[in-house]
Amino acid sequence: MTVSGQERLARAALTRIIEPGDEHGGRWLRECGAVELIRRITTRDGTAEQLGGMTPKRLAGYRLRAESADPGQDLSAVAALGGRFICPGDREWPTQLDDLADARPTGLWVRGPRDLRLWALRSVAVVGARACTPYGSHMAAGLGAGLAELGWVVVSGAAFGVDGAAHRGALAAGGATAAVLACGVDVPYPRGHAELIGRIAEQGLVIGELPPSDHPTRSRFILRNRVIAALTRGTVVVEAEYRSGSLVTARCAQRLGRFTMGVPGPATSGLSAGVHELLRGEGVLVTDAAEVAELVGEIGELAPARRGPVHPRDLLDAVSARVLDALPYRGSVGGREVARTAGTSTDEALGRLYELHSLGFVERDGDGWQLTPRPTCNGDARRGGT
Template sequence: MEPPTEGGRSTGQEPGAAAGPAPGAAVSGAERLARAALTRIIEPGDERGGRWLRACGAVELVRRIVTDDGAAERLCGMTPKRLAGYRLRAEKAEPERDLAAIAALGGRFVCPGDREWPSQLDDLGYARPTGLWVRGACDLRLWALRSVAVVGARACTPYGSHMAGSLGAGLAELGWVVVSGAAFGVDGAAHRGALAVGGATMAVLACGVDVPYPRGHAELIGRIAEQGLVIGELPPSDHPTRGRFIQRNRVIAALTRGTVVVEAEYRSGSLVTARCAQRLGRLSMGVPGPATSGLSAGVHELLRGEGILVTDASEVVELVGDMGELAPVRHGPVHPRDALDPLSARVLEALPGQGAVSGRDVARSAGTSADEALGRLYELHSLGFVEREGEGWRLTPWPTRRDDVRRGGT
């Protein structure tokens, strides 16, 4: 490719200058073109490339790479072998064609400095994406402000799929954007859960946003693009690799307020996402599973560290949401006898399970006077807990006793 220019001259900056336009400023055509080219030249997460980009700007960095004037060799860490690799990639870079391809899909290329750029990605430092290729009509920056990642095992169990789907639907219903990687298993279940309730979801791909990967999720990714957003660092038609999946995870972690892991083995890439979230100051959460399940072993290890245990969407929102977004108070079933005062409860407990006893016997067992016991027995009779039998008292039989008939509420 030819070095990008603006007004017939190079727009590069000297080392040490600002890396690009200030947040909210208009991104020049040359800057956008250069960054689009760099997505084909430099791998996602390449911190060395990020340093060069910050030092001399996108336009100048591309010029140095493609021009044989010795300027590229002066970049710190640029070896002849590395430069040869970059130049080989630059020969195939056609940013105008890539920008036209994403536009034909109804998408766009979002750069740092664009109004739509999510500024939380800047927390990645030199590993910040050069730019993001985006499909979908929604605003990336606004959606990312209130988003949660739900990630986990590809070969998940039915339990993991159920929990991921429930979290996706629950978070979407509470007004949160569900972010995941569109993979099989937990990722797909989380996306489907959000889509099922008409909610917002975002897929971060490790390939071009026009490449349905995995192919079995082509329909799902198409639905996400229509109803939400599909984003990625790689240009149109580019393919995924193992390393690109790992680097994709850092974008998911940085983009969202927190990461929830649903089923993960010890060496799971989902744990990479959660630990990256921790390093960035985001919350990492985990859904517990059976102690005997290898697919939950990684989650349990996370929970033994800085991870926080969650079981539903409301608990996630309580952690990542704003003040006052609290999960409901959890408690067991409430029985009518729970409302009794301590003395009435003691009198009730003094009655045997079978047969009738006198009021004096009840008083003796309850540790109170005969008159006090008799008064409490009449109160318990009016409430349906006890009944008279001759001169004695007995518990109301099971079929009609109120604390069994009304169990679970008062």
């Protein structure tokens, strides 16, 4: 489907008139189309009042905003930044956003050279506390770098703390990252991340629902999180208190059927309390990028098996292990006593003792046998060694 010029202008105007996530506006847009909705809002022929849920107060607010809307100027402003405005029906539109139903964005303002639809197909959100601990920053940066190295796009909100660390980790690995802002894509917010947002716009994507020059508000941050959740295959939360916007993102991801993951932290840390509550529910515990990729990726993208080091004793069969355990920590014993303790025949015990001798676990002491008194190359041959 091709988006007409009128449709694009109308949707661009609506991003100035209707707040992100406004489900009334989304329903009217679905029922009337963007061009007709703009006409009803801006003309006083009584058709706007016929829209279900359109109150006089709401309509007055829309009309006040419509007076200052100049979609042509907004489209020129974003084009001057090397950006664009994409709508449902465009080839670049990520159709997973349609899962938001009437809360779907009217359109997206985008800066950056990459294709949003293609990037979104293999993307993971990494979000968390703004006032994170050094541990949270370290984990977020590690996840960002690791996911980028595995070919995943790291999506976050460009905020201080975990968001910024995840973006920087991906950039440091030479990978892909996208920032979803709660303001215009030409507004560097927070200002302390102006350089970071600029780097993301050059190497990745900066995305927003709001038109150029629009500034963030508290409610817009919360509503922005639904776009992060819907755009990606899954959401990883690194440090979050009980009341946290990151948990809003995770819960939205759960409602949309996306994977929800959390990185555990100290049980005594309030910044990990929200993550742990998430993990007590439907969240999946992850500790590195490989575990994230195993969950959200295709068949065969498996994390490496996790286990402790393998020592020579671990490679012994069950009978040889019992024979070795039958030798005392100090002193030596004869083959009959070893057989009695190990629960095997004397001939079997002697055969195993000679095998253990060749492996360096035991040695002869006259007519008896004893443990080798020093560690072997990869482990301690003494009883209880690991």
